[in-house]
Amino acid sequence: MSLLVPLFVILPLLGAAFTLLLGHRNRAQVAVSVVTLTATFVLAVVMLVAVDLGTPLAVSVGGWPLPFGIVLYVDRLAAMLVAVSSVVLLAVLLFSIGQGAADGDEDTPISIFHPSYLLLAAGIFDAFIAGDLFNLYVGFEILLVASYVLITLGSTESRIRTGTVYIVVSLVSSIIFLSAIAVIYGALGTVNMAQIAERMDEIPPNVQMMLHILLLLGFAIKAAVFPLSFWLPDSYPTAPAPVTAVFAGLLTKVGVYAIIRTETQMFGASDLNVVLAIVAVATMVVGILGAIAQAELKRILSFTLVSHVGYMIFGIAIATEAAVGATVYYMVHHIVVQTTLFLAVGLIERFAGSTSIIRVKGLMKASPLIAALYFIPALNLGGLPPFSGFIGKFALFDAAVDVNTPIMWVAIAAGVLTSLLTLYALMRAWNLAFWRAKDDSADAETEARFGYLVAAPAADEQGERRAIPRVMTGAALGMVAVTIGLTVFAGPLYEVCERIGESLLQPISLVELESVEQGS
Amino acid sequence: MTVSASLVVVMAVLYALGVYSMLERSLTRVLIGFLLLGNATNLLLLIVMGFPGVSPFHGEEGATSDPLPQALMLTAIVITFAVSAFLLALIYRSWQLGEADTVVDDEVDIALRERAEETEDVLDVEEEDAEEEDEETTDFADGAVDPVTAVTDVVRDDRKEDRS
Numbered sequence: 001m002s003l004l005v006p007l008f009v010i011l012p013l014l015g016a017a018f019t020l021l022l023g024h025r026n027r028a029q030v031a032v033s034v035v036t037l038t039a040t041f042v043l044a045v046v047m048l049v050a051v052d053l054g055t056p057l058a059v060s061v062g063g064w065p066l067p068f069g070i071v072l073y074v075d076r077l078a079a080m081l082v083a084v085s086s087v088v089l090l091a092v093l094l095f096s097i098g099q100g101a102a103d104g105d106e107d108t109p110i111s112i113f114h115p116s117y118l119l120l121a122a123g124i125f126d127a128f129i130a131g132d133l134f135n136l137y138v139g140f141e142i143l144l145v146a147s148y149v150l151i152t153l154g155s156t157e158s159r160i161r162t163g164t165v166y167i168v169v170s171l172v173s174s175i176i177f178l179s180a181i182a183v184i185y186g187a188l189g190t191v192n193m194a195q196i197a198e199r200m201d202e203i204p205p206n207v208q209m210m211l212h213i214l215l216l217l218g219f220a221i222k223a224a225v226f227p228l229s230f231w232l233p234d235s236y237p238t239a240p241a242p243v244t245a246v247f248a249g250l251l252t253k254v255g256v257y258a259i260i261r262t263e264t265q266m267f268g269a270s271d272l273n274v275v276l277a278i279v280a281v282a283t284m285v286v287g288i289l290g291a292i293a294q295a296e297l298k299r300i301l302s303f304t305l306v307s308h309v310g311y312m313i314f315g316i317a318i319a320t321e322a323a324v325g326a327t328v329y330y331m332v333h334h335i336v337v338q339t340t341l342f343l344a345v346g347l348i349e350r351f352a353g354s355t356s357i358i359r360v361k362g363l364m365k366a367s368p369l370i371a372a373l374y375f376i377p378a379l380n381l382g383g384l385p386p387f388s389g390f391i392g393k394f395a396l397f398d399a400a401v402d403v404n405t406p407i408m409w410v411a412i413a414a415g416v417l418t419s420l421l422t423l424y425a426l427m428r429a430w431n432l433a434f435w436r437a438k439d440d441s442a443d444a445e446t447e448a449r450f451g452y453l454v455a456a457p458a459a460d461e462q463g464e465r466r467a468i469p470r471v472m473t474g475a476a477l478g479m480v481a482v483t484i485g486l487t488v489f490a491g492p493l494y495e496v497c498e499r500i501g502e503s504l505l506q507p508i509s510l511v512e513l514e515s516v517e518q519g520s
Numbered sequence: 521m522t523v524s525a526s527l528v529v530v531m532a533v534l535y536a537l538g539v540y541s542m543l544e545r546s547l548t549r550v551l552i553g554f555l556l557l558g559n560a561t562n563l564l565l566l567i568v569m570g571f572p573g574v575s576p577f578h579g580e581e582g583a584t585s586d587p588l589p590q591a592l593m594l595t596a597i598v599i600t601f602a603v604s605a606f607l608l609a610l611i612y613r614s615w616q617l618g619e620a621d622t623v624v625d626d627e628v629d630i631a632l633r634e635r636a637e638e639t640e641d642v643l644d645v646e647e648e649d650a651e652e653e654d655e656e657t658t659d660f661a662d663g664a665v666d667p668v669t670a671v672t673d674v675v676r677d678d679r680k681e682d683r684s
Contacts, residue, residue, distance in 0.1 A: 185588070
């Protein structure tokens with residue numbers, strides 16, 4: 001069974017190499033990418049079931065003895081996130097194939113899209129299954145370099161401009177992360193996460209705190225945690241719709257995953273929970289206030305993305321078993337729902353020729369299907385019962401009430417407020433873009449009421465309407481079905497998340513890791 | 521663990537210079553800053569390795585140095601190399617498009633800022649001056665006509681031929 005583990009990196013890397021070789025044959029490229037990601041999806045589901053029923057899996061790469069070699073380690077958390085991201089990666093790939101086939105190769109250089117996309121997949125999987133800090137760094141670098149290519153795809157002026165911000169900020173976060181690894185190695189003499197946890201008690205608490213903060217700083221930039229989040233709404237909206245969708249769903253979550261590992265496994269002893277709770281409150285509230293000031297759907301969604309990262313940081317700050325379980329459930333929910341919303345906006349962009357909620361109107365009548373594809377995940381993100389957003393938020397608040405400190409109550413209040421404001425921002429977009437009649441005679445009145453939005457220009461004007469291929473709608477429909485699935489099967493899914501929470505707070509020791517590695 | 525003081529000083533200076541040049545708006549200087557920061561971090565890895573100048577695998581008992589940071593450094597150097605190649609391409613493309621290699625503010629941010637200024641009825645003259653200066657910050661010569669027009673034309677022609 002443990003032979004499965006390296007395949008999650010090997011398969012996408014091989015796929016990337018093949019698609020690069022097949023650069024001039026679009027169909028062959030599409031076939032290779034779809035087969036690769038379908039295979040990883042099937043493997044991920046098998047691995048999730050195996051790990052949940054049995055023991056964690058560990059593989060030391062190249063047969064080096066354990067503390068020295070690179071170790072790949074899959075526990076329930078890693079298996080769950082690998083499974084969810086393989087679903088998202090596959091759906092977005094199908095969506096972008098549909099879009100590419102309809103646009104032709106005129107302005108999307110499709111030949112470089114597939115290799116970069118598969119490299120991105122390899123980087124994401126590698127980050128999730130890394131058992132040592134340096135391999136985590138390498139995983140981050142693989143996915144970041146692939147994302148640099150994807151965010152500047154086509155290298156138009158606006159994409160170069162916004163991509164530059166993203167790239168420079170990511171470079172700084174990588175340097176901070178690498179410096180943190182160097183200092184941790186200097187202090188503890190290891191980069192293996194299990195061994196780091198064991199040796200942590202041997203160094204003075206203030207040194208622990210310094211290492212902890214340095215590492216968190218690097219991850220917080222990647223996860224877009226306030227006040228390190230301002231790069232995200234500037235850079236995401238200009239990229240092509242499928243690229244934005246997969247970035248929004250997965251890249252920030254890799255940062256959140258790294259923060260979870262840091263807090264629960266490596267630095268369980270050094271306590272930054274109050275700081276994290278304050279930062280979480282600021283992330284939630286400032287992010288959602290940004291969303292309200294925007295008139296363009298992609299920007300609104302980018303700001304809600306920042307704001308909802310706050311919920312996950314809040315969950316990490318509570319730091320009980322129930323809270324960690326709830327955080328993981330919220331993460332799974334948010335990966336799927338945020339991606340779905342961006343895919344729906346991609347459809348709106350093609351159908352209406354714009355994503356500005358001032359310009360677009362009458363979509364409800366023109367295309368009820370797109371309306372449904374936007375409405376369901378929007379309610380879900382806003383946290384209305386019975387959707388998974390409600391379940392995740394309720395579980396988080398429930399865990400916070402059990403802790404019962406003043407800062408927890410402040411955070412709960414901020415969480416409820418953010419949830420309502422998310423609903424407000426998304427439903428205002430619904431009212432203007434979908435619900436408004438096409439020949440809205442009260443245009444002047446609307447403009448007067450939302451005049452403050454007119455000043456915020458839509459960044460990437462497409463200007464023309466284009467046909468929507470069935471594959472795109474199909475991919476978006478599939479993702480909406482997954483979001484509903486998260487609600488319908490919330491019971492069993494939440495039980496898995498609870499087990500994740502239990503196992504995360506009892507970090508694995510090096511001896512256990514060795515026995516797992518030999519056993520599997 | 522013994523540490524060479526001169527290495528620490530060099531590392532600190534590299535970090536300081538790197539951060540300073542990354543704060544510039546010119547992308548070329550950002551690249552230089554990134555290279556300095558990358559080298560500073562590599563030096564940091566070298567410092568945590570322990571006493572310098574000892575061979576990693578072969579040597580007298582107790583006088584060998586730790587090979588792991590060297591492996592980490594090699595990986596970090598390769599990654600820095602690849603990323604700086606990408607940054608160079610990005611700078612070149614930015615120069616092709618706008619005859620400048622500066623980082624520009626987000627359009628919507630500018631719009632929001634201007635709106636805030638309008639509503640407050642305050643016009644901050646100093647800030648406008650600062651913005652104008654920023655636009656001029658480029659390491660390429662003033663008023664130079666795009667020197668690479670001919671090259672890009674050829675490249676674009678090639679691309680068309682490929683497609684047809």
